[in-house]
Amino acid sequence: MRQGVDQHADSGVDPGGRPYHHGALRARLLAAGLDLVAAEGVGALSLRRLAREAGVSSGAPYHHFPDRAALFAAIVVDGHDLLFTRLDAARAGSSDAVATLCELLVAYAGFAADHPAHMRVMLRPELAEPAAHPEVTAAGVRPIELLRSVVLAAQDEGAVPPGDPEPVLHMFWSLAVGYVTLWLDGPVEARCAVLGTTPDEMIRRVASAVEELLRRPPA
Amino acid sequence: MRQGVDQHADSGVDPGGRPYHHGALRARLLAAGLDLVAAEGVGALSLRRLAREAGVSSGAPYHHFPDRAALFAAIVVDGHDLLFTRLDAARAGSSDAVATLCELLVAYAGFAADHPAHMRVMLRPELAEPAAHPEVTAAGVRPIELLRSVVLAAQDEGAVPPGDPEPVLHMFWSLAVGYVTLWLDGPVEARCAVLGTTPDEMIRRVASAVEELLRRPPA
DNA sequence: AGGGATATCTAAGCAGTGCTTAGACTGGCA
DNA sequence: TGCCAGTCTAAGCACTGCTTAGATATCCCT
Numbered sequence: 114m115r116q117g118v119d120q121h122a123d124s125g126v127d128p129g130g131r132p133y134h135h136g137a138l139r140a141r142l143l144a145a146g147l148d149l150v151a152a153e154g155v156g157a158l159s160l161r162r163l164a165r166e167a168g169v170s171s172g173a174p175y176h177h178f179p180d181r182a183a184l185f186a187a188i189v190v191d192g193h194d195l196l197f198t199r200l201d202a203a204r205a206g207s208s209d210a211v212a213t214l215c216e217l218l219v220a221y222a223g224f225a226a227d228h229p230a231h232m233r234v235m236l237r238p239e240l241a242e243p244a245a246h247p248e249v250t251a252a253g254v255r256p257i258e259l260l261r262s263v264v265l266a267a268q269d270e271g272a273v274p275p276g277d278p279e280p281v282l283h284m285f286w287s288l289a290v291g292y293v294t295l296w297l298d299g300p301v302e303a304r305c306a307v308l309g310t311t312p313d314e315m316i317r318r319v320a321s322a323v324e325e326l327l328r329r330p331p332a
Numbered sequence: 333m334r335q336g337v338d339q340h341a342d343s344g345v346d347p348g349g350r351p352y353h354h355g356a357l358r359a360r361l362l363a364a365g366l367d368l369v370a371a372e373g374v375g376a377l378s379l380r381r382l383a384r385e386a387g388v389s390s391g392a393p394y395h396h397f398p399d400r401a402a403l404f405a406a407i408v409v410d411g412h413d414l415l416f417t418r419l420d421a422a423r424a425g426s427s428d429a430v431a432t433l434c435e436l437l438v439a440y441a442g443f444a445a446d447h448p449a450h451m452r453v454m455l456r457p458e459l460a461e462p463a464a465h466p467e468v469t470a471a472g473v474r475p476i477e478l479l480r481s482v483v484l485a486a487q488d489e490g491a492v493p494p495g496d497p498e499p500v501l502h503m504f505w506s507l508a509v510g511y512v513t514l515w516l517d518g519p520v521e522a523r524c525a526v527l528g529t530t531p532d533e534m535i536r537r538v539a540s541a542v543e544e545l546l547r548r549p550p551a
Numbered sequence: 552a553g554g555g556a557t558a559t560c561t562a563a564g565c566a567g568t569g570c571t572t573a574g575a576c577t578g579g580c581a
Numbered sequence: 582t583g584c585c586a587g588t589c590t591a592a593g594c595a596c597t598g599c600t601t602a603g604a605t606a607t608c609c610c611t
Contacts, residue, residue, distance in 0.1 A: 290514055322499040378567080394571085565599090
């Protein structure tokens with residue numbers, strides 16, 4: 114029926130027409146999905162619920178996303194873009210490679226703090242079914258390559274062990290992913306509360322400890 | 333009906349009786365759940381499916397686990413026990429604190445390799461709803477306290493920055509959780525395949541890089 | 552301006568899920 | 582023996598992802 118039309122006319126900020134939500138439905142679903150993930154976690158996100166909140170039928174989202182995983186995939190691609198921008202800015206603002214490595218760590222956590230919904234989805238790759246949505250895997254390449262280049266620079270400075278950069282790369286990659294995982298999942302937040310600090314402050318202290326190690330004279 | 337009785341009599345290794353699965357159903361659900369998580373991931377686990385595979389009705393599991401989260405909580409508690417045992421053995425087999433820290437890292441990854449189903453569930457705390465099942469949070473305390481004691485010992489040796497041990501603790505905690513997350517989620521496995529190595533070997537090389545940093549003379 | 556292709560949406564339905572309820576059955580204990 | 586507590590079945594509610602058939606709106610093209 115014209116239920117969709119009426120509901121849109123009721124709630125629309127543009128009463129001039131635009132039935133069937135026009136091309137705005139896709140963007141609206143994405144935005145509502147991010148809000149929902151931020152508020153109640155990834156488990157609470159269902160296409161039916163997003164459709165209900167948007168005032169459309171439960172089948173409507175499938176014209177914009179082939180399946181639920183495709184919506185998650187769109188979030189992941191968007192998130193990796195935002196993340197790369199942020200990491201790149203952190204790199205530009207640092208002096209030497211050691212400082213850059215530490216700033217990348219802090220920037221990664223800062224991104225998680227500012228875009229928790231994006232990060233929550235990015236940390237659960239199975240949600241986006243990367244096997245079915247290859248753009249997800251491709252989107253994650255740029256941040257890693259950025260990190261790799263900084264590790265190589267740190268090797269040139271003698272700050273990290275020479276030779277194959279991959280172990281050191283995996284070390285920083287794991288450190289960043291692990292801290293943010295523990296933050297968003299709760300344990301770090303809980304422990305910081307007991308310690309009388311915040312996760313935001315703690316990652317900076319972790320980065321300082323790392324920097325202290327990297328600034329030691331190589332044996 | 334006596335459908336349950338018949339099915340059990342058909343498939344039972346103990347045809348002498350034991351209708352209604354006796355007390356074995358709980359253990360059987362747990363074991364089948366771990367198998368399912370290992371084979372198809374946490375998303376594939378449903379109480380209805382476990383019940384089907386065990387040959388009982390879909391309501392039967394609820395007499396052993398109040399809800400799905402309670403089954404995950406049981407897995408997490410069991411997993412933290414196994415993990416602590418393994419970490420404790422690694423500590424006992426190492427010489428100084430620096431070696432111990434590196435061995436803990438390798439042992440953590442080794443646990444993930446040997447008990448991937450346990451680890452997958454442990455890495456997703458929301459599955460066990462820790463707010464509703466406090467034993468989950470309690471079970472995670474021992475491994476962290478073990479790590480903390482080793483970090484303190486490393487401070488005594490001058491291997492890590494002195495003062496508050498929490499930043500260094502969070503560093504190793506994040507490193508371990510991050511690496512295992514990236515391993516079980518796929519990215520590390522994929523990258524190692526390209527590099528012509530294995531995640532098992534890579535974590536050992538990461539640990540070596542960490543050791544090299546820790547063995548540098550403090551500034 | 553009219554007309555047809557196309558994108559968008561609705562309504563209805565299937566199979567699966569977590570969880571609840573009422574009732575039936577069993578084993579063990581007094 | 583009789584009864585009770587623990588265990589299970591059967592049925593049902595509300596929710597989910599996803600599909601299908603059909604209706605409606607928009608846009609472009611002659």
